[in-house]
Amino acid sequence: MRIKLTFTILFFMSLISSCDRSYRSTSLTVEETMDAIVTRLYEDLLPEQLDTIGNSWIISQLDPEEKQALATKYLYFKVNTPVRVSLMRDQKQKDLPFWLESSGFALTDMVVRNAHSSYEVWQKDFETGLVELGINGFDKHRPVYFISVGALDPDRKLEITSVFPEGQHFERMAPGAFTYHDWDELTLEEVPDELVGQVLFTTIRGRAREAHLMGAFRTTPFPSGAEPDQIMLSWTGDPSTSMDIRWRCNSSVSEGRVKYWESGTEDTLLAVAKMDLMEDRLLQNDRYVYCFAAHLDQLRVGTSYSYRVGSEQGPWSATASFQTESEGDDNFSFIWFGDTHKSKHWGDLLLHAYEKFPDVAFYSIAGDLVSTGLHRDDWDQFIHVSGAVFQYKPLMPVPGNHDSQDGLGAWMYQDIFSLPENGPEELSPELSYSFRYKNALFLMIDVTSPIESQSRWIEEQLRSTDARWKFAMFHFPPYNFEEDYSGIRKEWGRLFDTYHLDMAMSGHTHYYMRSLPIYNEEVLEHHSQGTVYVISVGIPGNHKNMPEEEYAGARDGQGWLYQHMEIDGDRLIYKSLDIKGNLRDEFVIEK
Ligand SMILES: [Fe+2]
Numbered sequence: 135m136r137i138k139l140t141f142t143i144l145f146f147m148s149l150i151s152s153c154d155r156s157y158r159s160t161s162l163t164v165e166e167t168m169d170a171i172v173t174r175l176y177e178d179l180l181p182e183q184l185d186t187i188g189n190s191w192i193i194s195q196l197d198p199e200e201k202q203a204l205a206t207k208y209l210y211f212k213v214n215t216p217v218r219v220s221l222m223r224d225q226k227q228k229d230l231p232f233w234l235e236s237s238g239f240a241l242t243d244m245v246v247r248n249a250h251s252s253y254e255v256w257q258k259d260f261e262t263g264l265v266e267l268g269i270n271g272f273d274k275h276r277p278v279y280f281i282s283v284g285a286l287d288p289d290r291k292l293e294i295t296s297v298f299p300e301g302q303h304f305e306r307m308a309p310g311a312f313t314y315h316d317w318d319e320l321t322l323e324e325v326p327d328e329l330v331g332q333v334l335f336t337t338i339r340g341r342a343r344e345a346h347l348m349g350a351f352r353t354t355p356f357p358s359g360a361e362p363d364q365i366m367l368s369w370t371g372d373p374s375t376s377m378d379i380r381w382r383c384n385s386s387v388s389e390g391r392v393k394y395w396e397s398g399t400e401d402t403l404l405a406v407a408k409m410d411l412m413e414d415r416l417l418q419n420d421r422y423v424y425c426f427a428a429h430l431d432q433l434r435v436g437t438s439y440s441y442r443v444g445s446e447q448g449p450w451s452a453t454a455s456f457q458t459e460s461e462g463d464d465n466f467s468f469i470w471f472g473d474t475h476k477s478k479h480w481g482d483l484l485l486h487a488y489e490k491f492p493d494v495a496f497y498s499i500a501g502d503l504v505s506t507g508l509h510r511d512d513w514d515q516f517i518h519v520s521g522a523v524f525q526y527k528p529l530m531p532v533p534g535n536h537d538s539q540d541g542l543g544a545w546m547y548q549d550i551f552s553l554p555e556n557g558p559e560e561l562s563p564e565l566s567y568s569f570r571y572k573n574a575l576f577l578m579i580d581v582t583s584p585i586e587s588q589s590r591w592i593e594e595q596l597r598s599t600d601a602r603w604k605f606a607m608f609h610f611p612p613y614n615f616e617e618d619y620s621g622i623r624k625e626w627g628r629l630f631d632t633y634h635l636d637m638a639m640s641g642h643t644h645y646y647m648r649s650l651p652i653y654n655e656e657v658l659e660h661h662s663q664g665t666v667y668v669i670s671v672g673i674p675g676n677h678k679n680m681p682e683e684e685y686a687g688a689r690d691g692q693g694w695l696y697q698h699m700e701i702d703g704d705r706l707i708y709k710s711l712d713i714k715g716n717l718r719d720e721f722v723i724e725k
């Protein structure tokens with residue numbers, strides 16, 4: 135019966151597509167459509183069936199309005215004159231977007247190339263008015279299609295307005311133009327003369343995920359429940375008088391509170407948490423969770439607090455505790471890691487470090503906390519392997535390239551962590567920020583966001599601070615043997631020189647390197663003259679034959695280290711250690 139019905143629908147749909155050469159308008163968006171389709175798939179299919187669905191079966195399951203939305207609402211805009219739209223589709227993509235031929239696009243014999251892909255060129259002429267285009271496909275084919283547009287009458291000036299998605303960037307179609315914002319070094323090498331000079335619509339490879347259904351579904355080993363979990367501390371404000379606490383619950387819980395009290399006393403205070411629904415549509419066993427975030431302020435300086443999180447409706451967490459920053463001395467320590475990539479190895483290292491150095495004030499990670507930043511199961515794994523450490527000690531991270539995805543940003547990272555919103559105005563909040571702990575300024579910089587747009591903010595931070603110690607943390611290492619980050623060296627190194635940054639902490643290359651003091655890209659003798667640049671990694675490394683780095687004071691290709699830094703007045707005692715507690719590198723800076 136089901137087969138017959140499917141066949142009838144297919145026959146009917148093919149009639150529609152062959153008769154009706156352009157899809158009619160619909161108010162449904164691609165996102166709404168995909169939400170509804172996924173909901174239906176969860177209702178109709180067993181988990182193991184979700185992994186078997188293919189292109190033609192998916193098309194057979196769409197109702198006419200859904201089909202219209204997916205055929206017209208991915209990219210649309212208005213033109214003031216008749217145009218020819220050229221659509222460049224990667225030849226390696228297996229399934230043709232279902233709407234392409236049926237909406238009147240015809241394959242030409244032209245080819246557009248970059249160093250990575252060859253694109254066939256499809257064309258269609260449109261009248262003045264609305265141009266509507268459909269999804270890239272139900273696969274996750276990352277070299278998504280891109281388009282160029284030219285007026286049919288060469289004497290008419292083409293105006294393109296009302297573009298969806300908003301914020302469209304245009305380039306001139308020609309060799310040398312880039313097409314993907316998240317890989318803008320990938321430029322076109324071959325463009326047919328007919329297309330040169332047209333308006334090129336740039337895009338991001340993340341758009342391949344918008345309609346992803348084939349081989350798309352994931353499972354988290356750590357689904358949410360009514361009981362609060364994933365409790366983590368951080369600071370959005372002053373570490374001496376405030377604390378931020380985040381946790382999650384499943385959707386049966388609709389409010390969150392923190393009960394907290396000075397350890398050893400009975401007087402309980404209450405803070406109400408903000409609540410945000412987080413969706414990972416393709417996480418089949420835990421699509422929605424509630425993220426709770428509470429800000430505790432007016433705390434007493436140098437005081438130990440105990441707390442529990444929960445709600446009137448559900449269970450409460452076990453009691454944990456934290457300490458506010460003390461006054462009157464200039465002594466504290468912290469621990470930081472390079473890339474952690476949600477690894478159990480790193481989790482073990484963290485627990486070891488926590489036991490060995492119970493008095494640290496906080497932890498930091500220099501980016502690549504996870505491997506796929508928009509997969510919530512990655513974050514579940516990351517928090518799981520960290521045990522309960524961050525229930526007791528704040529975590530102040532920076533994002534790496536793996537914490538965002540294909541130009542779609544690091545929104546999951548931003549939703550999970552509560553971090554200061556005092557970064558550069560040009561950036562989305564919490565990605566770059568600064569905080570002060572005792573006599574040290576920490577510049578926490580998102581190096582995956584544009585370098586130049588953050589320089590003014592970095593300079594302001596360094597110029598205006600009266601902190602004795604100045605540290606920066608950002609993911610890409612300006613000094614390493616694998617990738618040339620001359621842009622960072624030139625743009626930020628100059629500021630680090632001018633305002634004497636004591637140390638820059640990075641990751642990304644998965645090996646350990648601690649530089650000698652560097653000023654103006656040259657090694658100098660004394661720490662008072664230059665900045666120490668460190669790369670570390672919190673998971674096993676695999677660098678065996680490392681070319682020489684003349685600026686290096688210490689190196690290690692095997693990785694899996696953590697850094698303990700103690701500031702005692704004018705003295706910094708730096709140690710890098712492994713999971714057995716072996717000291718692998720150390721040095722001291724005396725002011
Ligand atoms: Fe990494």
Ligand SMILES: [Fe+2]
Nearest residue numbers: 502534535642
């Ligand atoms: Fe990285």
